[in-house]
Amino acid sequence: VNGTPGELSPRADNFAAGPAALPEEVLLAVRDELWSFAGTGTGILEYGHRTELFARTLGDAREAARRLLGLGEEFEILFLPGGATLHFAMVPMNFLAKGTVADHLLTGTWPRKCLAEAKKVGATAVAFDGTSTAFDHVPDAAEIRPAADAAYLHYCSNNTVEGTQFAAPPASDAPLVCDMTGDLFTRRFPHERHALTYAAAQKNLGPSGAVLAIARKNFLARANPGLPTMLSYAEHAKAGSVLNTPNVFAVHVMGHMFRWIERNGGLTGMERRNRDKASLVYGLMDARPEFFRSVVRRDSRSMVSVPFRLPTAELERELLAASEAAGFRGLAGHHSIGGVRVSLHNAVSVEATARLVEFLEEFARRG
Ligand code: PMP
Numbered sequence: 001v002n003g004t005p006g007e008l009s010p011r012a013d014n015f016a017a018g019p020a021a022l023p024e025e026v027l028l029a030v031r032d033e034l035w036s037f038a039g040t041g042t043g044i045l046e047y048g049h050r051t052e053l054f055a056r057t058l059g060d061a062r063e064a065a066r067r068l069l070g071l072g073e074e075f076e077i078l079f080l081p082g083g084a085t086l087h088f089a090m091v092p093m094n095f096l097a098k099g100t101v102a103d104h105l106l107t108g109t110w111p112r113k114c115l116a117e118a119k120k121v122g123a124t125a126v127a128f129d130g131t132s133t134a135f136d137h138v139p140d141a142a143e144i145r146p147a148a149d150a151a152y153l154h155y156c157s158n159n160t161v162e163g164t165q166f167a168a169p170p171a172s173d174a175p176l177v178c179d180m181t182g183d184l185f186t187r188r189f190p191h192e193r194h195a196l197t198y199a200a201a202q203k204n205l206g207p208s209g210a211v212l213a214i215a216r217k218n219f220l221a222r223a224n225p226g227l228p229t230m231l232s233y234a235e236h237a238k239a240g241s242v243l244n245t246p247n248v249f250a251v252h253v254m255g256h257m258f259r260w261i262e263r264n265g266g267l268t269g270m271e272r273r274n275r276d277k278a279s280l281v282y283g284l285m286d287a288r289p290e291f292f293r294s295v296v297r298r299d300s301r302s303m304v305s306v307p308f309r310l311p312t313a314e315l316e317r318e319l320l321a322a323s324e325a326a327g328f329r330g331l332a333g334h335h336s337i338g339g340v341r342v343s344l345h346n347a348v349s350v351e352a353t354a355r356l357v358e359f360l361e362e363f364a365r366r367g
Helices: 024-035 052-069 084-095 109-121 233-238 248-263 266-287 313-325 350-366
Strands: 075-081 101-106 123-129 152-156 176-179 196-200 210-216 305-308 340-343
Touching (some): 024 248, 052 210, 052 248, 052 266, 075 233, 084 101, 084 109, 084 152, 084 176, 084 196, 109 123, 210 233, 210 248, 313 340, 313 350
Parallel strands (some): 101 152, 152 176
Antiparallel strands (some): 075 210
């Protein structure tokens, strides 16, 4: 055993895309709860999911999420298995009935994976295809060609690999379904305009392998009734997210995160904090565009996922090595495209971002 119990080792500044940083006060609370949850003498990883205390934990987390999102009882808030990739398949299994079509906005790597899953289930259409411009932007209304009578329109609000983000949901006559894995709870957003929103938890909400979904009840009513139980959103809703043994730990940590977000000004507070962090990084990139090279169109810039290239692959390797040595983590770009990526998810502090920007500035000066 290293050190005495209670002694904390130093932590790095974590800019990973996910699993991403969590607030220290949440980690410290959870650390104690691993030993004994709410004074019960049993740790949270060992705690029963059919207990009154867990029912309260889940109920409190659900209602905190509802308050933050500003949604009423016409929406179900669901804690589900995942990650988001499972939902790429579950969405069409539930809502893409025979004879209908799932419309997709193809804005990047994750939307492409999502479309591929939907194709395995049924008929799809692509209302916007960003491939030809290398996914450098998200479409405006004029670029979207919706399919007639689509069962739903699926889009991804924040493209974590490419670094683009929708400022507002796309206009659509079809019910909107959104993968908000990158940016749920990072800003104010008109959640009520969506039929279904889902997000894997590991970026802004907690542990990986868990998903938070928000579903309009009258959309759930249309779901395929013949699915295996665990693949049915409606069955999860009917069982209050406790269809089987749920991820007790993930639900509990998400509850902590919702309360942390509430203490820090709710979605308005998160948006301000995330905007401040993003302006620090974009400020540097705009000052040195020949060194920090962005391929993202300015009007589509993401507040939480900021990828860039350096003039050479050699410089990128040097930067990644030097950043690790300086105590920064998680700056390598997505393995599919390489480069550098600064992920600024909720728990990343403004102070840590300022430290990183200072380091990058110095690196560019030397480079
Ligand atoms: N959608 C987006 C936008 C993502 O960034 C990711 C993961 N980085 C996924 C979906 C897939 O999530 P998971 O690994 O939890 O399946």
